Amino acid sequence: MEVTLWVNGDRYRVDVEPRDSLADTLRDDLALTGTNLACEHGVCGSCTVLVDGQAVRSCLLLTVQCSGRSIRTVEGLATDGELHPLQAAFAAEHGLQCGFCTPGFLMLFAGALEHDPRLDHDERRLEETLASNLCRCTGYVNIRRAVLRAARELRGEASPGE
């Protein structure tokens, strides 16, 4: 089936099978391999992307369902070679080690912070969002710090100690 996708602002026409997941199309047809695939059944969150601004598991969405929709992946976060505040915060706070889960976390929180710029003031929601994705290296403490730093940065507030 022919499908039109908008990915990071670019228009793509792809010929896919109905069974192809959005994650597979991004990686195999569009060569956007920043979106990682691990469990392929919605548990780990490595494949999280934004569809119409909402963080979703791209392994649990068919490409044919995304016809005409606006998709954002980790490749679209940095602009003109400058890291997105979330990416800069993950680097500054050592929010990654092996890096496999990082694109998923970045897109998860890119969506969450756009939806609620004061997410860091809603403890329950913040914890719950952190728990949405799996990281097996960092133990979440640094990821949490990175999210707090990025949230402040995105609101134009100075981080403590700067």
Add this chain to the structure above:
Amino acid sequence: MKPAPFAYQAARSVDEAVALLDEHGSAAKVLAGGQSLMLDLHYRRTRPALLVDVNGVEELVGHGVDDGHLVLGALVRHADLERPVVDDPVGALLAHVAPYVAHPPIRARGTFAGSLAWAHPAAEWCAVAVALDAEIGLHGPSGRRVVAAAEWFHGPHRTDRTAQELVTEVRLPLLGAGTGIGFAEHRRTHGSFAFAAAVAAVGVAEGRVAWARIAMANAGPVPVRATTAERALAGQSVASCDGAVSEAGAAAAREADPRPEPHGSVEYRRHVLAVLVRRSLRQALGSAAAQVTRPPAGRG
């Protein structure tokens, strides 16, 4: 694994979806939120010839109040219920339970009606539906029918729906002022399936329990309504019902039909269910009491 090949049709209306289901029968599967179906496709536990995508069917979007019921269209997502959708205790109950359903990205896609259609024994929404005597509305080739939640669940992943029918809405009775609500769940990690859960609604009038509704998730092959426990509470004084709450928990555990799992014997599961039923009841009694308007101060 990747799914086995299938054909895909995006329905634009309920009639169109039903026509496709009528034509293809059990070879077709309905795709709504897809958060359970997609992983079954990946595992190849299910190999439909056709997926009927209903996400573009406007008639299934949104919620409203009709004839004393909160009506949830089949495309109401879990996330839509995180804030009360109606000014009635049923809205508060749904908002109380919603955070226990998976994670935010899953809740953004998965649907309330889809959970009832999937009929997983540990699903929170299925227990809520049974506790509240929800009604499930279906459209099929011969028209519309409504099924009571008590008749809906036939077994794990088995419901009263035929392969030719589409779930179009779920109707939840409004509970009315003075109703307390409660929900308690035990699970191994945040986002895991419920090891066990209990949902309660308690109607209070003049300081006494007028009625109670209790259901349990993962307490058997289908959600279990704890009718003996409900009767044990009716008529009790709210101020002194600790004993009745304990007895209700024990009665509910006896009514449950839990199966042994690697992490829990039948005895342990019954114990946990008794604890959860008591917790949900205490919450419900507390939230009912909080609604009682205190008489205005003054005149000594």
